[in-house]
Amino acid sequence: MFQSLSTLANKRIILGLTGGIAAYKSAELTRLFKKAGAEVRVVLTPAAAEFITPLTLQALSGNPVHQHILDPAAEAGMGHIELAKWADLILIAPASADFIARMAAGMGNDLLTTLCLASEAPIAIAPAMNQAMWHDTRTQSNVKQLESLGMQLWGPGAGDQACGDSGLGRMLEPEQLAELSGAMFSSGALSGLRVCITAGPTREAIDPVRYISNHSSGKMGYALAEAAIEAGARVTLISGPVNLNSPERVCRITVTNAQQMLDAALAQMGRCDVFIAAAAVADYRPASVAEQKIKKSDDTMTLTLVKNPDIVATVASHPQRPFTVGFAAETERMLEHARAKLERKTLDMIIANDVAQQGIGFNSDDNAVTVVTRNSEQSLPLASKSQLARTLVTLIAQHLAIPRH
Numbered sequence: 001m002f003q004s005l006s007t008l009a010n011k012r013i014i015l016g017l018t019g020g021i022a023a024y025k026s027a028e029l030t031r032l033f034k035k036a037g038a039e040v041r042v043v044l045t046p047a048a049a050e051f052i053t054p055l056t057l058q059a060l061s062g063n064p065v066h067q068h069i070l071d072p073a074a075e076a077g078m079g080h081i082e083l084a085k086w087a088d089l090i091l092i093a094p095a096s097a098d099f100i101a102r103m104a105a106g107m108g109n110d111l112l113t114t115l116c117l118a119s120e121a122p123i124a125i126a127p128a129m130n131q132a133m134w135h136d137t138r139t140q141s142n143v144k145q146l147e148s149l150g151m152q153l154w155g156p157g158a159g160d161q162a163c164g165d166s167g168l169g170r171m172l173e174p175e176q177l178a179e180l181s182g183a184m185f186s187s188g189a190l191s192g193l194r195v196c197i198t199a200g201p202t203r204e205a206i207d208p209v210r211y212i213s214n215h216s217s218g219k220m221g222y223a224l225a226e227a228a229i230e231a232g233a234r235v236t237l238i239s240g241p242v243n244l245n246s247p248e249r250v251c252r253i254t255v256t257n258a259q260q261m262l263d264a265a266l267a268q269m270g271r272c273d274v275f276i277a278a279a280a281v282a283d284y285r286p287a288s289v290a291e292q293k294i295k296k297s298d299d300t301m302t303l304t305l306v307k308n309p310d311i312v313a314t315v316a317s318h319p320q321r322p323f324t325v326g327f328a329a330e331t332e333r334m335l336e337h338a339r340a341k342l343e344r345k346t347l348d349m350i351i352a353n354d355v356a357q358q359g360i361g362f363n364s365d366d367n368a369v370t371v372v373t374r375n376s377e378q379s380l381p382l383a384s385k386s387q388l389a390r391t392l393v394t395l396i397a398q399h400l401a402i403p404r405h
């Protein structure tokens, strides 16, 4: 695969086809996008459907092809506004002179022009037309208008044309368009990498109705999952019981207790490049779980607890060890304890948070942390967990680039 295509992993692309003989090349473009790991939804104008069948594009994209704005069946599935919001990129290839003119005039008289009006995603246009149509002053002024609106113009190329003419007006080749699309996302710091994140608390059963747990909400781990997705990673989120919706495009595995979380984490070994342990795992569990609800009898009761396996330490000592990042939730001497955990658990990085402070740490929307590695220390001031997660992902990506041993 071309280097820049790896940035297309997990990206959502609307590929719009308008009427032109070059539409056949967009079948190959769809295939290249899919091969690079992008999700593709194809939109055909009525003129495009004269040149290529929806069935071909449906088979290649793995999604139904969208054609009409007033199609109740399509609107019931993914409506046009939903589709406009869904996209990370809209690429119109081939873009006919007629389509470019309608876009330049701000029209919304079919599904594709409406999507372009309604979407905040970047829009790229790959023109394809007869060389005289391309050079026509009206087409040129329309193209300038689209560029002034921030749309990208990819091509056209020069060469022999289907009509027998020769000159500018050929649609760029599918490989070129795929590369240009990949370059749009090249800031993806974790592109092509597989990231596994633990989040939330664990619950250790005492009897069928009681358990030992903690106040973790899962917000920190879920924010990291979203940030890693944004950075182009494929993300598996191993989540304890939380009240959060699964972030889009994340593969979530739900678990209850520490042993299940460990089993799920070990199943990812060999399939993950980065492991981030944001979960607040119960350090101990009851030695035995009562089969029936324990009855209230004596004034005091004693629970015997046994140590739970240490998940992040087990991952860090695995033969297929990923880049391993832990968290340290501390209420005193934060950096000293965090450094000790970094060493004892043989982690690559530990993110220390002072969970005694009000408004950060457990079950809050914000956090403030210090990122510690063997030879660095960096404080990240109070910020929303989402913002902080983005910074943490960038720092992790930077450290991944440094040779480890």
Ligand code: PMT
Pocket: 198, 199, 200, 201, 215, 216, 217, 218, 219, 220, 221, 258, 277, 278, 279, 280, 281, 282, 283, 308, 309, 310, 311, 312, 313, 325, 326, 327, 328, 329, 330, 341, 353, 355, 361, 362, 363, 364
């Ligand atoms: O979920 P939120 O409400 O958003 O709160 C976020 C958080 C405070 C839970 C999070 O930022 C955090 O600090 N997570 C780690 C909590 C914790 O258990 O810290 P610890 O210092 O006890 O553990 C150190 C590291 O070992 C952690 O990465 C932990 O996931 C891991 N661990 C601990 C015990 C165990 N048996 N297995 C582990 O993997």
